[in-house]
Amino acid sequence: MPPHNVIQTPESRGIPQAEEFHKRIPLTNRKMSTEAPTIPLLTPYKMGKFNLSHRLVLAPLTRMKSYNNVPQPHALLYYSQRTSKGGLLISEATGVSDTAQGYPHTPGIWTKEQVEAWKPILNAVHAKGGIFFCQIWHCGRVSNQDFQPNGQAPISSTDKPLTSHDNGEQFTPPRRLRTDEISLVVNDFRLAARNAIEAGFDGVEIHGAHGYLIDQFLKDQVNDRTDEYGGSLENRCRFAIEVVEAVSNEIGADRVGIRLSPFANYAECEDSNPEALGLHMAESLNRYSILYCHVVEPRMKTLGEKTECPQSLVPMRNAFNNTFLVAGGYDREDGSKAVVENRTDLVVYGRLFLANPDLPRRFELNAPLNKYNRDTFYSPGSIIGYTDYPFLETTT
Numbered sequence: 001m002p003p004h005n006v007i008q009t010p011e012s013r014g015i016p017q018a019e020e021f022h023k024r025i026p027l028t029n030r031k032m033s034t035e036a037p038t039i040p041l042l043t044p045y046k047m048g049k050f051n052l053s054h055r056l057v058l059a060p061l062t063r064m065k066s067y068n069n070v071p072q073p074h075a076l077l078y079y080s081q082r083t084s085k086g087g088l089l090i091s092e093a094t095g096v097s098d099t100a101q102g103y104p105h106t107p108g109i110w111t112k113e114q115v116e117a118w119k120p121i122l123n124a125v126h127a128k129g130g131i132f133f134c135q136i137w138h139c140g141r142v143s144n145q146d147f148q149p150n151g152q153a154p155i156s157s158t159d160k161p162l163t164s165h166d167n168g169e170q171f172t173p174p175r176r177l178r179t180d181e182i183s184l185v186v187n188d189f190r191l192a193a194r195n196a197i198e199a200g201f202d203g204v205e206i207h208g209a210h211g212y213l214i215d216q217f218l219k220d221q222v223n224d225r226t227d228e229y230g231g232s233l234e235n236r237c238r239f240a241i242e243v244v245e246a247v248s249n250e251i252g253a254d255r256v257g258i259r260l261s262p263f264a265n266y267a268e269c270e271d272s273n274p275e276a277l278g279l280h281m282a283e284s285l286n287r288y289s290i291l292y293c294h295v296v297e298p299r300m301k302t303l304g305e306k307t308e309c310p311q312s313l314v315p316m317r318n319a320f321n322n323t324f325l326v327a328g329g330y331d332r333e334d335g336s337k338a339v340v341e342n343r344t345d346l347v348v349y350g351r352l353f354l355a356n357p358d359l360p361r362r363f364e365l366n367a368p369l370n371k372y373n374r375d376t377f378y379s380p381g382s383i384i385g386y387t388d389y390p391f392l393e394t395t396t
């Protein structure tokens, strides 16, 4: 999750010219196998109507470079760099409405201008044979009034505020949604999905993870409602399921995925029984036959680092009928192992893909990887660490 206290000073200085995109670093002196045995991650997979040529997926990665919530031309370069023929990409979290934001310069998909700005990005990804899903989100209480229309309070399942953190993040106490308002937010997700398809996305991923609005309904340590959206497991999952249903009815369940993180505790959003929550969601989703369920590993309980833990996503994987995606701390070896052991269909890579635009090729060749630079994950005013990570030299 990006920090809230970043400076909002977009500037075009430092944006690389198109020819820099084609720069390649030489492989001289690198230890690399010349043989390229097929690893399980690089075997094809049919996800509904989409023929994937391999099982590596670009994770949704917020980069905060969409000035005034409008995707910029540099995003075209960024995403097309990470596109491979038959590869699946998931976009950075993209706001469903003007109340959805919690960070500066995150893209949206609720205005015509935003839809138009996404189109050339989609064209570039499709021209290279990629399959591109839009992650649609609402931050809920992980926000402050500066991001809200008319300086109003952010909305949530609750009126319990997040505590401010030492690093200077500021959150405005949220306003609890009235029961009769919830269908309006569901409708925002529906319209955002419609807009995503209009922009050219192949489908949408509903962001139900990481402590944002949907997760604020799912988790019992946050959701303190007494209406039909709070209390029992079924009630807490109701909002998420209504979003899934509305979006599926709008664009077709065969173009809908969802991301969940039942085990995570980001943004003070934790559940007392994540196993039951995950299983209940997996089983409930089957009623709608959505395309995929994408789940963050329990080992990513806290942001950024993996810690080994006894919990596993296997019960959710077994309960869910369609394509299963896992994310969180994967490398070449344990990603392959997860596929071989049938613990997942696809493996989602975040930081490694951020720093290695040609990650599938590097995995194929077992080539060394660029190291990611945390300092440049979220710097809105600069594209350093965005489109300038080097590719392997073209050897063919």
Ligand SMILES: Cc1cc2nc3c(=O)[nH]c(=O)nc-3n(C[C@H](O)[C@H](O)[C@H](O)COP(=O)(O)O)c2cc1C
Binding pocket: 001, 059, 060, 061, 062, 063, 091, 092, 093, 135, 207, 209, 210, 259, 296, 300, 327, 328, 329, 330, 348, 349, 350, 351, 352, 377, 378
């Ligand atoms: C810079 C950055 C931005 C992220 N933005 C998002 C986001 O927009 N949506 C989301 O669901 N997860 C987001 N995440 C989490 C990643 O999708 C992923 O789950 C996480 O990095 C763990 O995977 P990894 O170990 O392969 O990096 C972000 C992570 C990073 C490092």
